[in-house]
Amino acid sequence: MSNTPKEQEKSNLSFxxxxxxxxxxxxxxxxxxxxxxxFMKRKTAVAGLAVxxxxxxxxxxxxxxxxxxxxxxxxxxMLAGPSAAHWFGTDHYGRDIFSRILAGTRLTLxxxxxxxxxxxxxxxxxxxxAGYYGGVIEMLVMRSSDVLFSFPDILLAIAIVAILGxxxxxxxxAVMVFTVPSFARIMRSSTLAxxxxxxVEVAQSLGCKDGRLLFVHIFPGTIQSLIVNFTxxxxxxxxxxxxxxxxxxxxxxTDPEWGAMLSQSRSYLNVAPHMVYLPGLVIFITVLAFNLxxxxxxxxxxPKIK
Amino acid sequence: MSEKLLKVKDLxxxxxxxxxxxxxxxxxxxxxxxxxxxxxxxxESGCGKSVTSLSIMQLLKDTPGRVTKGEVIFEGKNLLTxxxxxxxxxxxxxxxxxxxxxxxxxNPSMRIDRQMIEGICLHTSLSKAEARERAAKILTQVGIxxxxxxxxxxxxxxxxxxxxRVMIAMAMSCNPQLLIADEPTTALDxxxxxxxxxxxxxIQKEQGMSILLITHDLGVVAEMCSRVIVMxxxxxxxxxxxxxxxxxxxxxxxxxxxxxxxxxxxxxxVLPSIPGSVPDLSSMPTGCRFAPRCKYASEKxxxxxxxxxxxxxxxxxxxxxxx
Amino acid sequence: xxxxxxxxxxxxxxxxLIISIFVFFFIHMIPGDPAxxxxxxxxxxxxxxxxxxxxxxxxxxxxxxxDYMKNLLHGDMGRSLKSNLPVTEMIASRMQYTLRLVxxxxxxxxxxxxxxxxxxxxxxxxxxDHAGMLFAITGLSAPGFWLxxxxxxxxxxxxxxxxxxxxxxxxxYVLPSLVMGTGIMAVLARYSRSSxxxxxxxxxxxxxxxxxxxxxxxxxxxxxxxxLIQVVTILGLQIGGLLSGSVITxxxxxxxxxxxxxxDSIFYRDYPVIQGLLMIFALQYVLINLIVDMLYGVINPxxxxx
Numbered sequence: 001m002s003n004t005p006k007e008q009e010k011s012n013l014s015f016x017x018x019x020x021x022x023x024x025x026x027x028x029x030x031x032x033x034x035x036x037x038x039f040m041k042r043k044t045a046v047a048g049l050a051v052x053x054x055x056x057x058x059x060x061x062x063x064x065x066x067x068x069x070x071x072x073x074x075x076x077x078m079l080a081g082p083s084a085a086h087w088f089g090t091d092h093y094g095r096d097i098f099s100r101i102l103a104g105t106r107l108t109l110x111x112x113x114x115x116x117x118x119x120x121x122x123x124x125x126x127x128x129x130a131g132y133y134g135g136v137i138e139m140l141v142m143r144s145s146d147v148l149f150s151f152p153d154i155l156l157a158i159a160i161v162a163i164l165g166x167x168x169x170x171x172x173x174a175v176m177v178f179t180v181p182s183f184a185r186i187m188r189s190s191t192l193a194x195x196x197x198x199x200v201e202v203a204q205s206l207g208c209k210d211g212r213l214l215f216v217h218i219f220p221g222t223i224q225s226l227i228v229n230f231t232x233x234x235x236x237x238x239x240x241x242x243x244x245x246x247x248x249x250x251x252x253x254t255d256p257e258w259g260a261m262l263s264q265s266r267s268y269l270n271v272a273p274h275m276v277y278l279p280g281l282v283i284f285i286t287v288l289a290f291n292l293x294x295x296x297x298x299x300x301x302x303p304k305i306k
Numbered sequence: 307m308s309e310k311l312l313k314v315k316d317l318x319x320x321x322x323x324x325x326x327x328x329x330x331x332x333x334x335x336x337x338x339x340x341x342x343x344x345x346x347x348x349x350e351s352g353c354g355k356s357v358t359s360l361s362i363m364q365l366l367k368d369t370p371g372r373v374t375k376g377e378v379i380f381e382g383k384n385l386l387t388x389x390x391x392x393x394x395x396x397x398x399x400x401x402x403x404x405x406x407x408x409x410x411x412x413n414p415s416m417r418i419d420r421q422m423i424e425g426i427c428l429h430t431s432l433s434k435a436e437a438r439e440r441a442a443k444i445l446t447q448v449g450i451x452x453x454x455x456x457x458x459x460x461x462x463x464x465x466x467x468x469x470x471r472v473m474i475a476m477a478m479s480c481n482p483q484l485l486i487a488d489e490p491t492t493a494l495d496x497x498x499x500x501x502x503x504x505x506x507x508x509i510q511k512e513q514g515m516s517i518l519l520i521t522h523d524l525g526v527v528a529e530m531c532s533r534v535i536v537m538x539x540x541x542x543x544x545x546x547x548x549x550x551x552x553x554x555x556x557x558x559x560x561x562x563x564x565x566x567x568x569x570x571x572x573x574x575x576v577l578p579s580i581p582g583s584v585p586d587l588s589s590m591p592t593g594c595r596f597a598p599r600c601k602y603a604s605e606k607x608x609x610x611x612x613x614x615x616x617x618x619x620x621x622x623x624x625x626x627x628x629x
Numbered sequence: 630x631x632x633x634x635x636x637x638x639x640x641x642x643x644x645x646l647i648i649s650i651f652v653f654f655f656i657h658m659i660p661g662d663p664a665x666x667x668x669x670x671x672x673x674x675x676x677x678x679x680x681x682x683x684x685x686x687x688x689x690x691x692x693x694x695x696d697y698m699k700n701l702l703h704g705d706m707g708r709s710l711k712s713n714l715p716v717t718e719m720i721a722s723r724m725q726y727t728l729r730l731v732x733x734x735x736x737x738x739x740x741x742x743x744x745x746x747x748x749x750x751x752x753x754x755x756x757x758d759h760a761g762m763l764f765a766i767t768g769l770s771a772p773g774f775w776l777x778x779x780x781x782x783x784x785x786x787x788x789x790x791x792x793x794x795x796x797x798x799x800x801x802y803v804l805p806s807l808v809m810g811t812g813i814m815a816v817l818a819r820y821s822r823s824s825x826x827x828x829x830x831x832x833x834x835x836x837x838x839x840x841x842x843x844x845x846x847x848x849x850x851x852x853x854x855x856x857l858i859q860v861v862t863i864l865g866l867q868i869g870g871l872l873s874g875s876v877i878t879x880x881x882x883x884x885x886x887x888x889x890x891x892x893d894s895i896f897y898r899d900y901p902v903i904q905g906l907l908m909i910f911a912l913q914y915v916l917i918n919l920i921v922d923m924l925y926g927v928i929n930p931x932x933x934x935x
Binding site (some may be wrong): 277 | 647771775778866891896
């Protein structure tokens with residue numbers, strides 16, 4: 001997008017640019033304001049956003065504010081329930097669960113976010129190309145995502161880990177691959193929709209080149225569905241990644257990954273139920289926050305649904 | 307004077323975007339309909355003519371709209387204060403309606419026979435078999451050659467013209483006193499349009515019912531109606547018998563509308579059009595709502611809104627020039 | 630209609646072929662020598678060679694694929710590296726448990742989900758709608774393994790009402806079916822709400838009201854039936870999702886189904902079993918979608934009468 005005045009000047013020279021940008025980014029600042037105003041009215045979505053902000057902060061500074069060393073063993077305090085000293089209790093090695101959750105935020109959010117970002121980027125490009133060019137590219141992309149979709153939900157992630165073997169990097173790859181087809185499909189259909197809209201036809205008839213058409217005119221038109229899907233997918237990525245860790249495929253048992261913490265808690269269900277409740281609650285709240293935020297974004301960006 | 311079938315008095319319908327803020331889509335709308343009369347309600351899209359018809363039928367549910375003022379008196383009963391049960395009895399019984407999009411107005415997952423029998427059984431004491439017979443009879447009346455086959459069809463198997471015939475048959479199936487037709491031919495091909503209008507005229511003559519015909523097409527009005535009500539931006543601006551309206555339109559808006567209709571043999575190359583567009587409901591001009599587009603507008607027009615007054619014994623007009 | 634069914638049926642064959650190619654080649658891309666794994670660490674070179682010969686591992690990979698497919702058509706998926714049992718038999722003995730779980734989930738979740746969605750749509754914007762949607766997004770965000778472990782802790786450990794493992798009595802099905810169905814219930818509630826809202830705006834709903842039809846009948850026999858047609862289209866994806874849920878559920882409740890077998894085989898790197906399981910999971914998923922598509926054809930007159 002044109003940012004510097006010089007670039008703006010240049011784009012003003014071409015008639016089609018003016019014609020189109022009027023449609024897409026007409027009065028950008030007031031539309032952003034309008035959007036923020038509308039979004040702020042959705043209380044649950046704002047709450048979701050607040051939780052996400054807090055989580056991101058914890059991901060950055062979590063290990064420094066943790067009251068205990070998350071890896072320090074304390075054999076005098078094993079499997080202790082929540083108390084003033086250990087807010088969330090301790091685990092089977094006496095490690096402070098609250099500190100482990102704080103320290104694990106970076107790992108859990110990091111794996112999920114990065115895999116969604118990479119998966120979304122890949123899926124978006126594939127979907128744009130498939131929708132725009134059609135033909136063989138479309139067939140290849142769509143058939144491949146059919147295949148990937150034949151392993152529903154986290155079964156695909158499990159299948160990938162089954163092939164690559166356990167480990168946190170492989171979880172990242174698995175969740176990423178699991179993200180790609182959903183973006184490819186959504187981007188393909190919104191590209192098809194935008195492609196047939198009037199302003200793209202005008203640009204095309206004025207002799208706009210493929211690459212420019214694709215990224216300057218079509219991509220901005222699909223960005224709303226992209227943003228909404230992105231937010232929604234983070235929730236399912238956290239769920240998938242922690243499920244894999246729960247099954248024992250992800251992080252090392254010594255890592256404070258939330259799903260892995262839950263996995264170990266199984267053996268102590270009788271004596272230390274807090275080991276199940278609290279890390280699980282954190283996963284739940286995190287996924288809920290992303291889902292509420294995504295819902296709010298969708299309703300604000302696309303009012304016809306509500 | 308004959309008996310009034312429908313009296314709309316000072317109707318106001320508002321659309322609520324939240325509990326407090328709303329826009330007025332229809333305001334101060336009053337008119338009457340006599341038995342056996344075809345009255346046209348014309349205006350540009352967005353002028354409130356469809357909302358008026360939905361307000362009369364009480365079909366604003368599932369829209370943000372609500373009637374906030376006025377009376378709709380049908381056969382002596384105020385529909386706005388009537389009970390739900392009374393409304394259900396009138397709707398589809400003595401007052402029925404057909405819509406602009408015949409194809410999407412029929413339930414896609416239900417055969418035509420069930421859709422027709424449903425209405426008949428609601429308003430008569432006929433058995434299902436008898437209702438089916440009646441449905442077939444009415445389909446013949448609306449010019450469907452093989453009603454038995456059509457009755458067994460699903461809507462997607464019918465053409466647009468056929469669907470509108472079925473819609474008319476459904477609306478006619480309980481011998482209504484009043485038929486409200488909301489742009490009944492707009493979505494159809496020109497040749498089909500003429501057939502449907504002809505059909506409506508024929509049925510109206512046979513049954514002696516009244517029709518409130520909502521349209522933006524003055525040609526349709528000239529063809530069908532005895533009286534015309536012109537709406538602009540949610541208000542009635544002119545009301546007159548059809549020949550007077552076309553011969554001597556008094557409101558500048560009506561004049562503009564009539565001038566923009568092409569006439570055969572007039573030799574005019576460029577049709578005049580009304581400059582500007584209908585004002586946004588949320589930002590209505592003070593004063594006359596047409597003033598911003600009116601070539602005769604004076605300072606007074608921009609500041610004070612005129613009333614709808616009789617300019618002679620047959621014609622009413624909302625314009626300072628005529629008062 | 631029969632043409633539609635035959636067409637859908639025929640589409641499965643190429644899809645399954647592509648899936649088999651994907652699974653086969655990806656599994657064979659894995660670094661490491663399966664023959665050495667099979668023979669054990671102390672095996673001599675001759676022994677490894679003999680095994681390579683026996684399993685056809687010395688042939689080109691394309692030939693291996695065709696051999697595999699030929700055997701597959703005869704119901705032979707090779708033998709487990711771990712137990713040396715035929716893979717087909719292993720899967721067959723496990724399959725019933727997974728199918729029982731899937732059935733336990735299908736029994737209640739879609740019905741409840743659609744019911745909640747429709748009620749929310751009818752009472753749109755009111756307290757009941759907000760409550761229903763909050764319930765749905767909560768169900769969507771709660772990790773299955775967390776729900777399952779909490780269920781065991783409360784109902785098995787603390788209260789002793791339900792067993793914590795196995796499917797021996799009807800009581801054993803309660804918690805697993807809860808874990809299986811919650812997500813689907815939530816997704817269907819959200820989807821059927823928006824689909825019902827869309828339907829309520831349709832012209833034919835207005836027509837039904839204009840006939841003087843009672844509101845209840847307008848809702849159910851006109852609006853609901855048509856919105857159900859849309860909901861059915863995603864039902865296949867969702868029921869397919871149950872298959873992946875079975876992996877987690879079987880792990881939590883120690884149920885010897887296909888999911889558990891997959892997890893165990895991944896840890897042991899028992900590739901013939903993994904390969905067979907992935908094929909069967911994909912086949913089941915494809916078949917479920919086929920059945921749902923057929924159901925769609927039956928309830929949608931546009932397809933039925935074409």
